[in-house]
Amino acid sequence: MKNYQKYKAYETVQMADRTWPSNCLTKAPMWCSVDLRDGNQALETPMSLDQKLEFFDFLVKTGFKEIEIGFPAASETEYEFTRALIENNLIPEDVTVQVLTQSRGHIIQRTFEALKGVKNAIVHLYNSTSTLQRDVVFGNSQQATIDLAVYGAQLIGDMAAQYPETNYRFEYSPESFTGTEMDFAVEICNAVIDVWQPTTDKKVIINLPATVEMATPNLYADQIEYMCRNLKNRENVLVSLHAHNDRGTAVAATELGMLAGADRVEGTLFGNGERTGNADIMNVAMNLFTQGIDPLLDFGKIDEVVEIYENATSMHVHPRHPYAGQLVYTAFSGSHQDAIRKGMEAMKSHPEHWEVPYLPIDPMDVGRTYDPIIRINSQSGKGGVTFILEQYYSLHMPKAFQKDVGAVVTRVSDEMQCELSPDKIFEIFNQEYVDIRSPLKLIQYRTETVDPERDVLAIEAEIEYGGERHFIQGEGNGVVSAFCHAMDNLIHMPIDIINYRGHSMELGTNSRAISYIETKDATGRRFYGAGTSSSVGKSSLRAVVSTINKMLSV
Known part of the structure; x- marks a missing residue:
């Protein structure tokens, strides 16, 4: 931990007139689940075809209208899954599937082959744009990086024109956006927008991923607001968020990005995804719910969400996970x-x-x-x-x-x-309070009113004490008082009743009653006992007996 000096702070966005801190969320964004692509590729054992089909059906039932189903040119399993959804007519009319592709000719061509016959689809193009990726991984200049994005965008537009039966929409991601110079991010996105020429009826998605979460959430919000201000044809562009969780703040970054003007959110259930995962789309949606905003997603049966997620991914939802963990509605303190x-x-x-x-x-x-x-x-x-x-x-x-x-x-x-x-x-x-019958036990009793005007009542009771039977008598202004006086005559221990309460334990005329007694002895120590019976009077006396037995046991 002494090596902190080899890391450097991320540069901030110079924007003195930022507006997002004063904004307030009033509606849900457009949601896109990437569980079946970004989440699936992060699993030790990727989902089987049957698991993916079941998960897709679950996402549809949850309310997702856009679902990224995979990278069909990357593997035969991804390709077969795409074909299974299309050929078996499993995609509802109001749901759009999304597929990912690199900006390479044969991959784009294979992607469109996989989508043949689909009714609604988003083709998601990406290439890396960050300084680190350009210099270290690809050895590309800024212009070469723009040329690659433009090439892919043009080819996708040309390929889509060959399938007029499909409603194609386009999405572009400058991968590792958060590590990209902002002026360059604007330049490359605008170059892609120029190719696709979005309209009101055919909007383009510009997805701005925190592929690696590199800074505090407020900086991501600054970057999003900067892009929203500088993208061409902004009214026909849907700005989308795709936050990863390397710093543990993907949900916060997503919420601040929404304040900064984003229209759309990509994420996964429970934050599944590469490394530390993606923004947890359930968490973001439920946070909106707590503010009185319709999240447009149904998590009304959260245990079912957990079950299907754990079955499909072989991972487990943490017991403290927001909204879904087994302990989140539990208080021990x-x-x-x-x-x-x-x-x-x-x-x-x-x-x-x-x-x-x-x-x-x-x-x-x-x-x-x-x-x-x-x-x-x-x-x-x-x-x-x-x-x-x-x-x-x-x-x-x-x-x-x-x-x-x-x-x-x-x-x-x-x-x-x-x-x-x-x-x-x-x-x-x-065990501790109710109907304690040792060393004192009440066997039977009877009462008689001796002075109605002064509410004086007499009691005669048969008890067992110290292994012997006793008959005791006493008077008081009620059955409890009379019994306590009778007991004092026997054990010579004053019983000072501090509090007495009773109530029915169930509804109905045959319900049992419970009585609670609080007493104190000559030294001021408090004792508590309870008694139950179908008779209110007997429950009271059993409570007194329980309390006396606790006093005698000290």
Whole structure:
């Protein structure tokens, strides 16, 4: 890491009046998937013909209207795939396939042979234009590089004229655009535009690839705005982006490039592609979605997108991948869990406008459920545990009770060194708080009102304590108070009820009730217990018994 001095900073674009920083995205661009070309060529094991056909059908269903299907002159597999789509009539009327070609005569000719009979197609011409490529790889001058691009453009125009039954459109990429002098990039693109003579009905695509991401995203935006200002016949030119991810900022570069005036975006699902990959087209589309913009692509079943991608590419989507990762709608942190729980509750008052802390979108919009939002490990707190017990088991605990339960569950997770499932959390809750019957057990009881005016109630109860049966009596202003007084007479330990709450656990007349009790002893220590029963009164007494048993166990 001491060798940083052998690298040099990239030159900036001198443009004091740039406008893109003040712009705002208001609509989706034209999308072009390059999964079947740029993504496929980057795989250790390229897709089979059947896999490519299945992937193409998926891309169509997702909403892509332009799909780059390969480099048909590069291999027999690519050629056969192109022919299979055409001969089996698998390309919908409103979808245009795109193919890549170098500026070489026999390759262009083979490309048009592969496309014979297609209804709509884009022929994508490219040649390298950067200073490094010209000097080191090809040994070409600027003029020789322009001549090569013009030659290819003329030949493509001539070949397309031989197939009047096909609606051909043309695309040119100055490969390694980001490493090209801007004035030269303008010059070579304008030379190609002069050949193709675009019109309103026959627009030309000028694709400006960050073939290698060399600088910060703002510089890519400057380059795009510079090109948009200086390209000829701009109203009939579609400026397209094709960002790679060598610096890890392809999505940001694409978004800033759109602000800078680009009309079209090329990319792949999950950023698949050479080296660090391409701009993740799903990520860009979903980012628009979060801003209230129709992305014109359907990722409403994100798990299906992941499945077909992983099956076709033999790669895996990272669990933290934006929008699609298995953990991206999950919160382990206690404070995050609590905020999510409160945000979900607040959503009930304004369901038309999504606004939940830590969740930029509603998981249901991409086919996920709320179930995995809160997951519990040693980093979790009362908020997450409370959410799980509320959502899965309809338990609505008092706040102080929540805190105690959260601490217990966190301790268990820490001891087990693992995440806890909802079932395990419920099991812990029951073991630690519900219907604890040792050393004290309630066998039966009966109550009688002795003073209706003062709401005084008497209780007689049969209990088991220390292995022996006891009959106890007491009075109070309710069944809980009366039972606590009766127990004090037996164990000589005052039971100070701090909080009591109960509710039904299910709907209906036969539903079970649960009661929560919070007490404190003479030293001020707090204890918590719960009880369940089809009888509200019995659930209350079972909760008291649970709490007393916890007090006795200290």
